[in-house]
Amino acid sequence: MLLRHARSLLFLPASNARAIAKVRGLPCDMVILDLEDAVPDDAKEDARVQAVAALGEGFGGRLVGVRINVAGTPWHGMEMVALKGSAADYVVLPKVETARQVRDVYSVCQKPVIAMIESAKGVLAAAEIAAGEGCAALFMGVNDLRRDLAIPASAGRQGLSHAMQACVLAARAAGIAVFDGVYNRLDDLAGLEAECAEGYALGFDGKTLIHPGQVVVANQIFGPDAQALADARRLIEAATGGAERFEGRMIETMHVEEARALVARAEAVGQ
Template identity: 85%
Template structure:
């Protein structure tokens, strides 16, 4: 599966073998083994070894990534080197604020990098980061961004709207994937569904997740709608080139390209 077709991207602590084993039977599109926030300092090296072993064993064809620690921490360099010789598909780099940070990780790890945009500086630099060497996708890091913007914890996402749109624009201009940030409340399926729907409407390709129970909702909301896919297939079959009438509306080449992209996404999801 192409990264841009991923709907559900699940973070797991690399220090939790039970969670890793369970993830092999989950319907998520990508597994991200975390070496950063979810792992205590005294277990970083243990978690790094566990992550390397886990991606070597694989997750049933699912995409895999490893989130490393930030530049300047004692573990950053060793993690980049370890990942160079690993089976991970991607390196996830937190707290990115410059294209140089991504380039450095890419140069050492030789893995495409997913850059997490988690600060005002990161948002403002998103176009350069997205277009920089080694960048494969952007993740929103809304929790850290909320703190830096002094948004109250009980507030909605209105205060993040400009930042989210700016990051989506940067990704689209660079023709790379972009994914929405995590939803923190674990027992609020309605809230998760609403946030997924809002993110999908903004233009995110999928959603990063923090618990297995969130996977089905993200897959449903970000997955292609069967009726829309059927409509797209009819449009492709009917199109003859140029502007023309199709089922009561005008279509042109742009609409055919959109239809083909939707069908390709649906086929990727079905074939995972």
């Protein structure tokens, strides 16, 4: 699967063997083993060992990444070395504010890096980061970004809309994927659905998640709609080239390309 086709990207602690075993039976498109925030300091070394072992066992063909700790922490260097020879598809780097941070990790790990944008500086540098060497995608780190911008959690995401759109623009200009941030309220599926719909409307490719119960909703919202998919297949079959009429509307090459991209996404996720 191409990274841009991923709908649901699930974080789980690399120290939690039970969660790692369980995720292999979930319908998420990408697994992200977390060595950073989800793991206490005294468990990070064991988590690194467990992560490498789990990567070796595989995740049933799913994309898999590992979120490492930032430079300056005691674990950063050891994690990069461990991941270089691992079966990870991607390295997820938190708190990115410069393209050099991504380049430094890429040069050591020799694996594409997903940059987490979690601060005002990161947002303002998003275009440079996205276009930089080794950057495969952007993640929105909405919790840290909200704190950095002094936006209260009770205010919703209205104050983050400019930052989110800036990251989508940066990713699209660089030709890479971009994913919406996590939703914290675990028992509020209606709220999750609304936030996924908002992220989809902003142009995000999928959503990062923190609980297995959120996977189905993300897959539904970010996956191709059945009606839209049927329409796309009819359009591709009917198109003969150039501008022409199709079911009461005008279409041209651009619309055919969009339809083919939708079908490709559907096939990638088994629809």
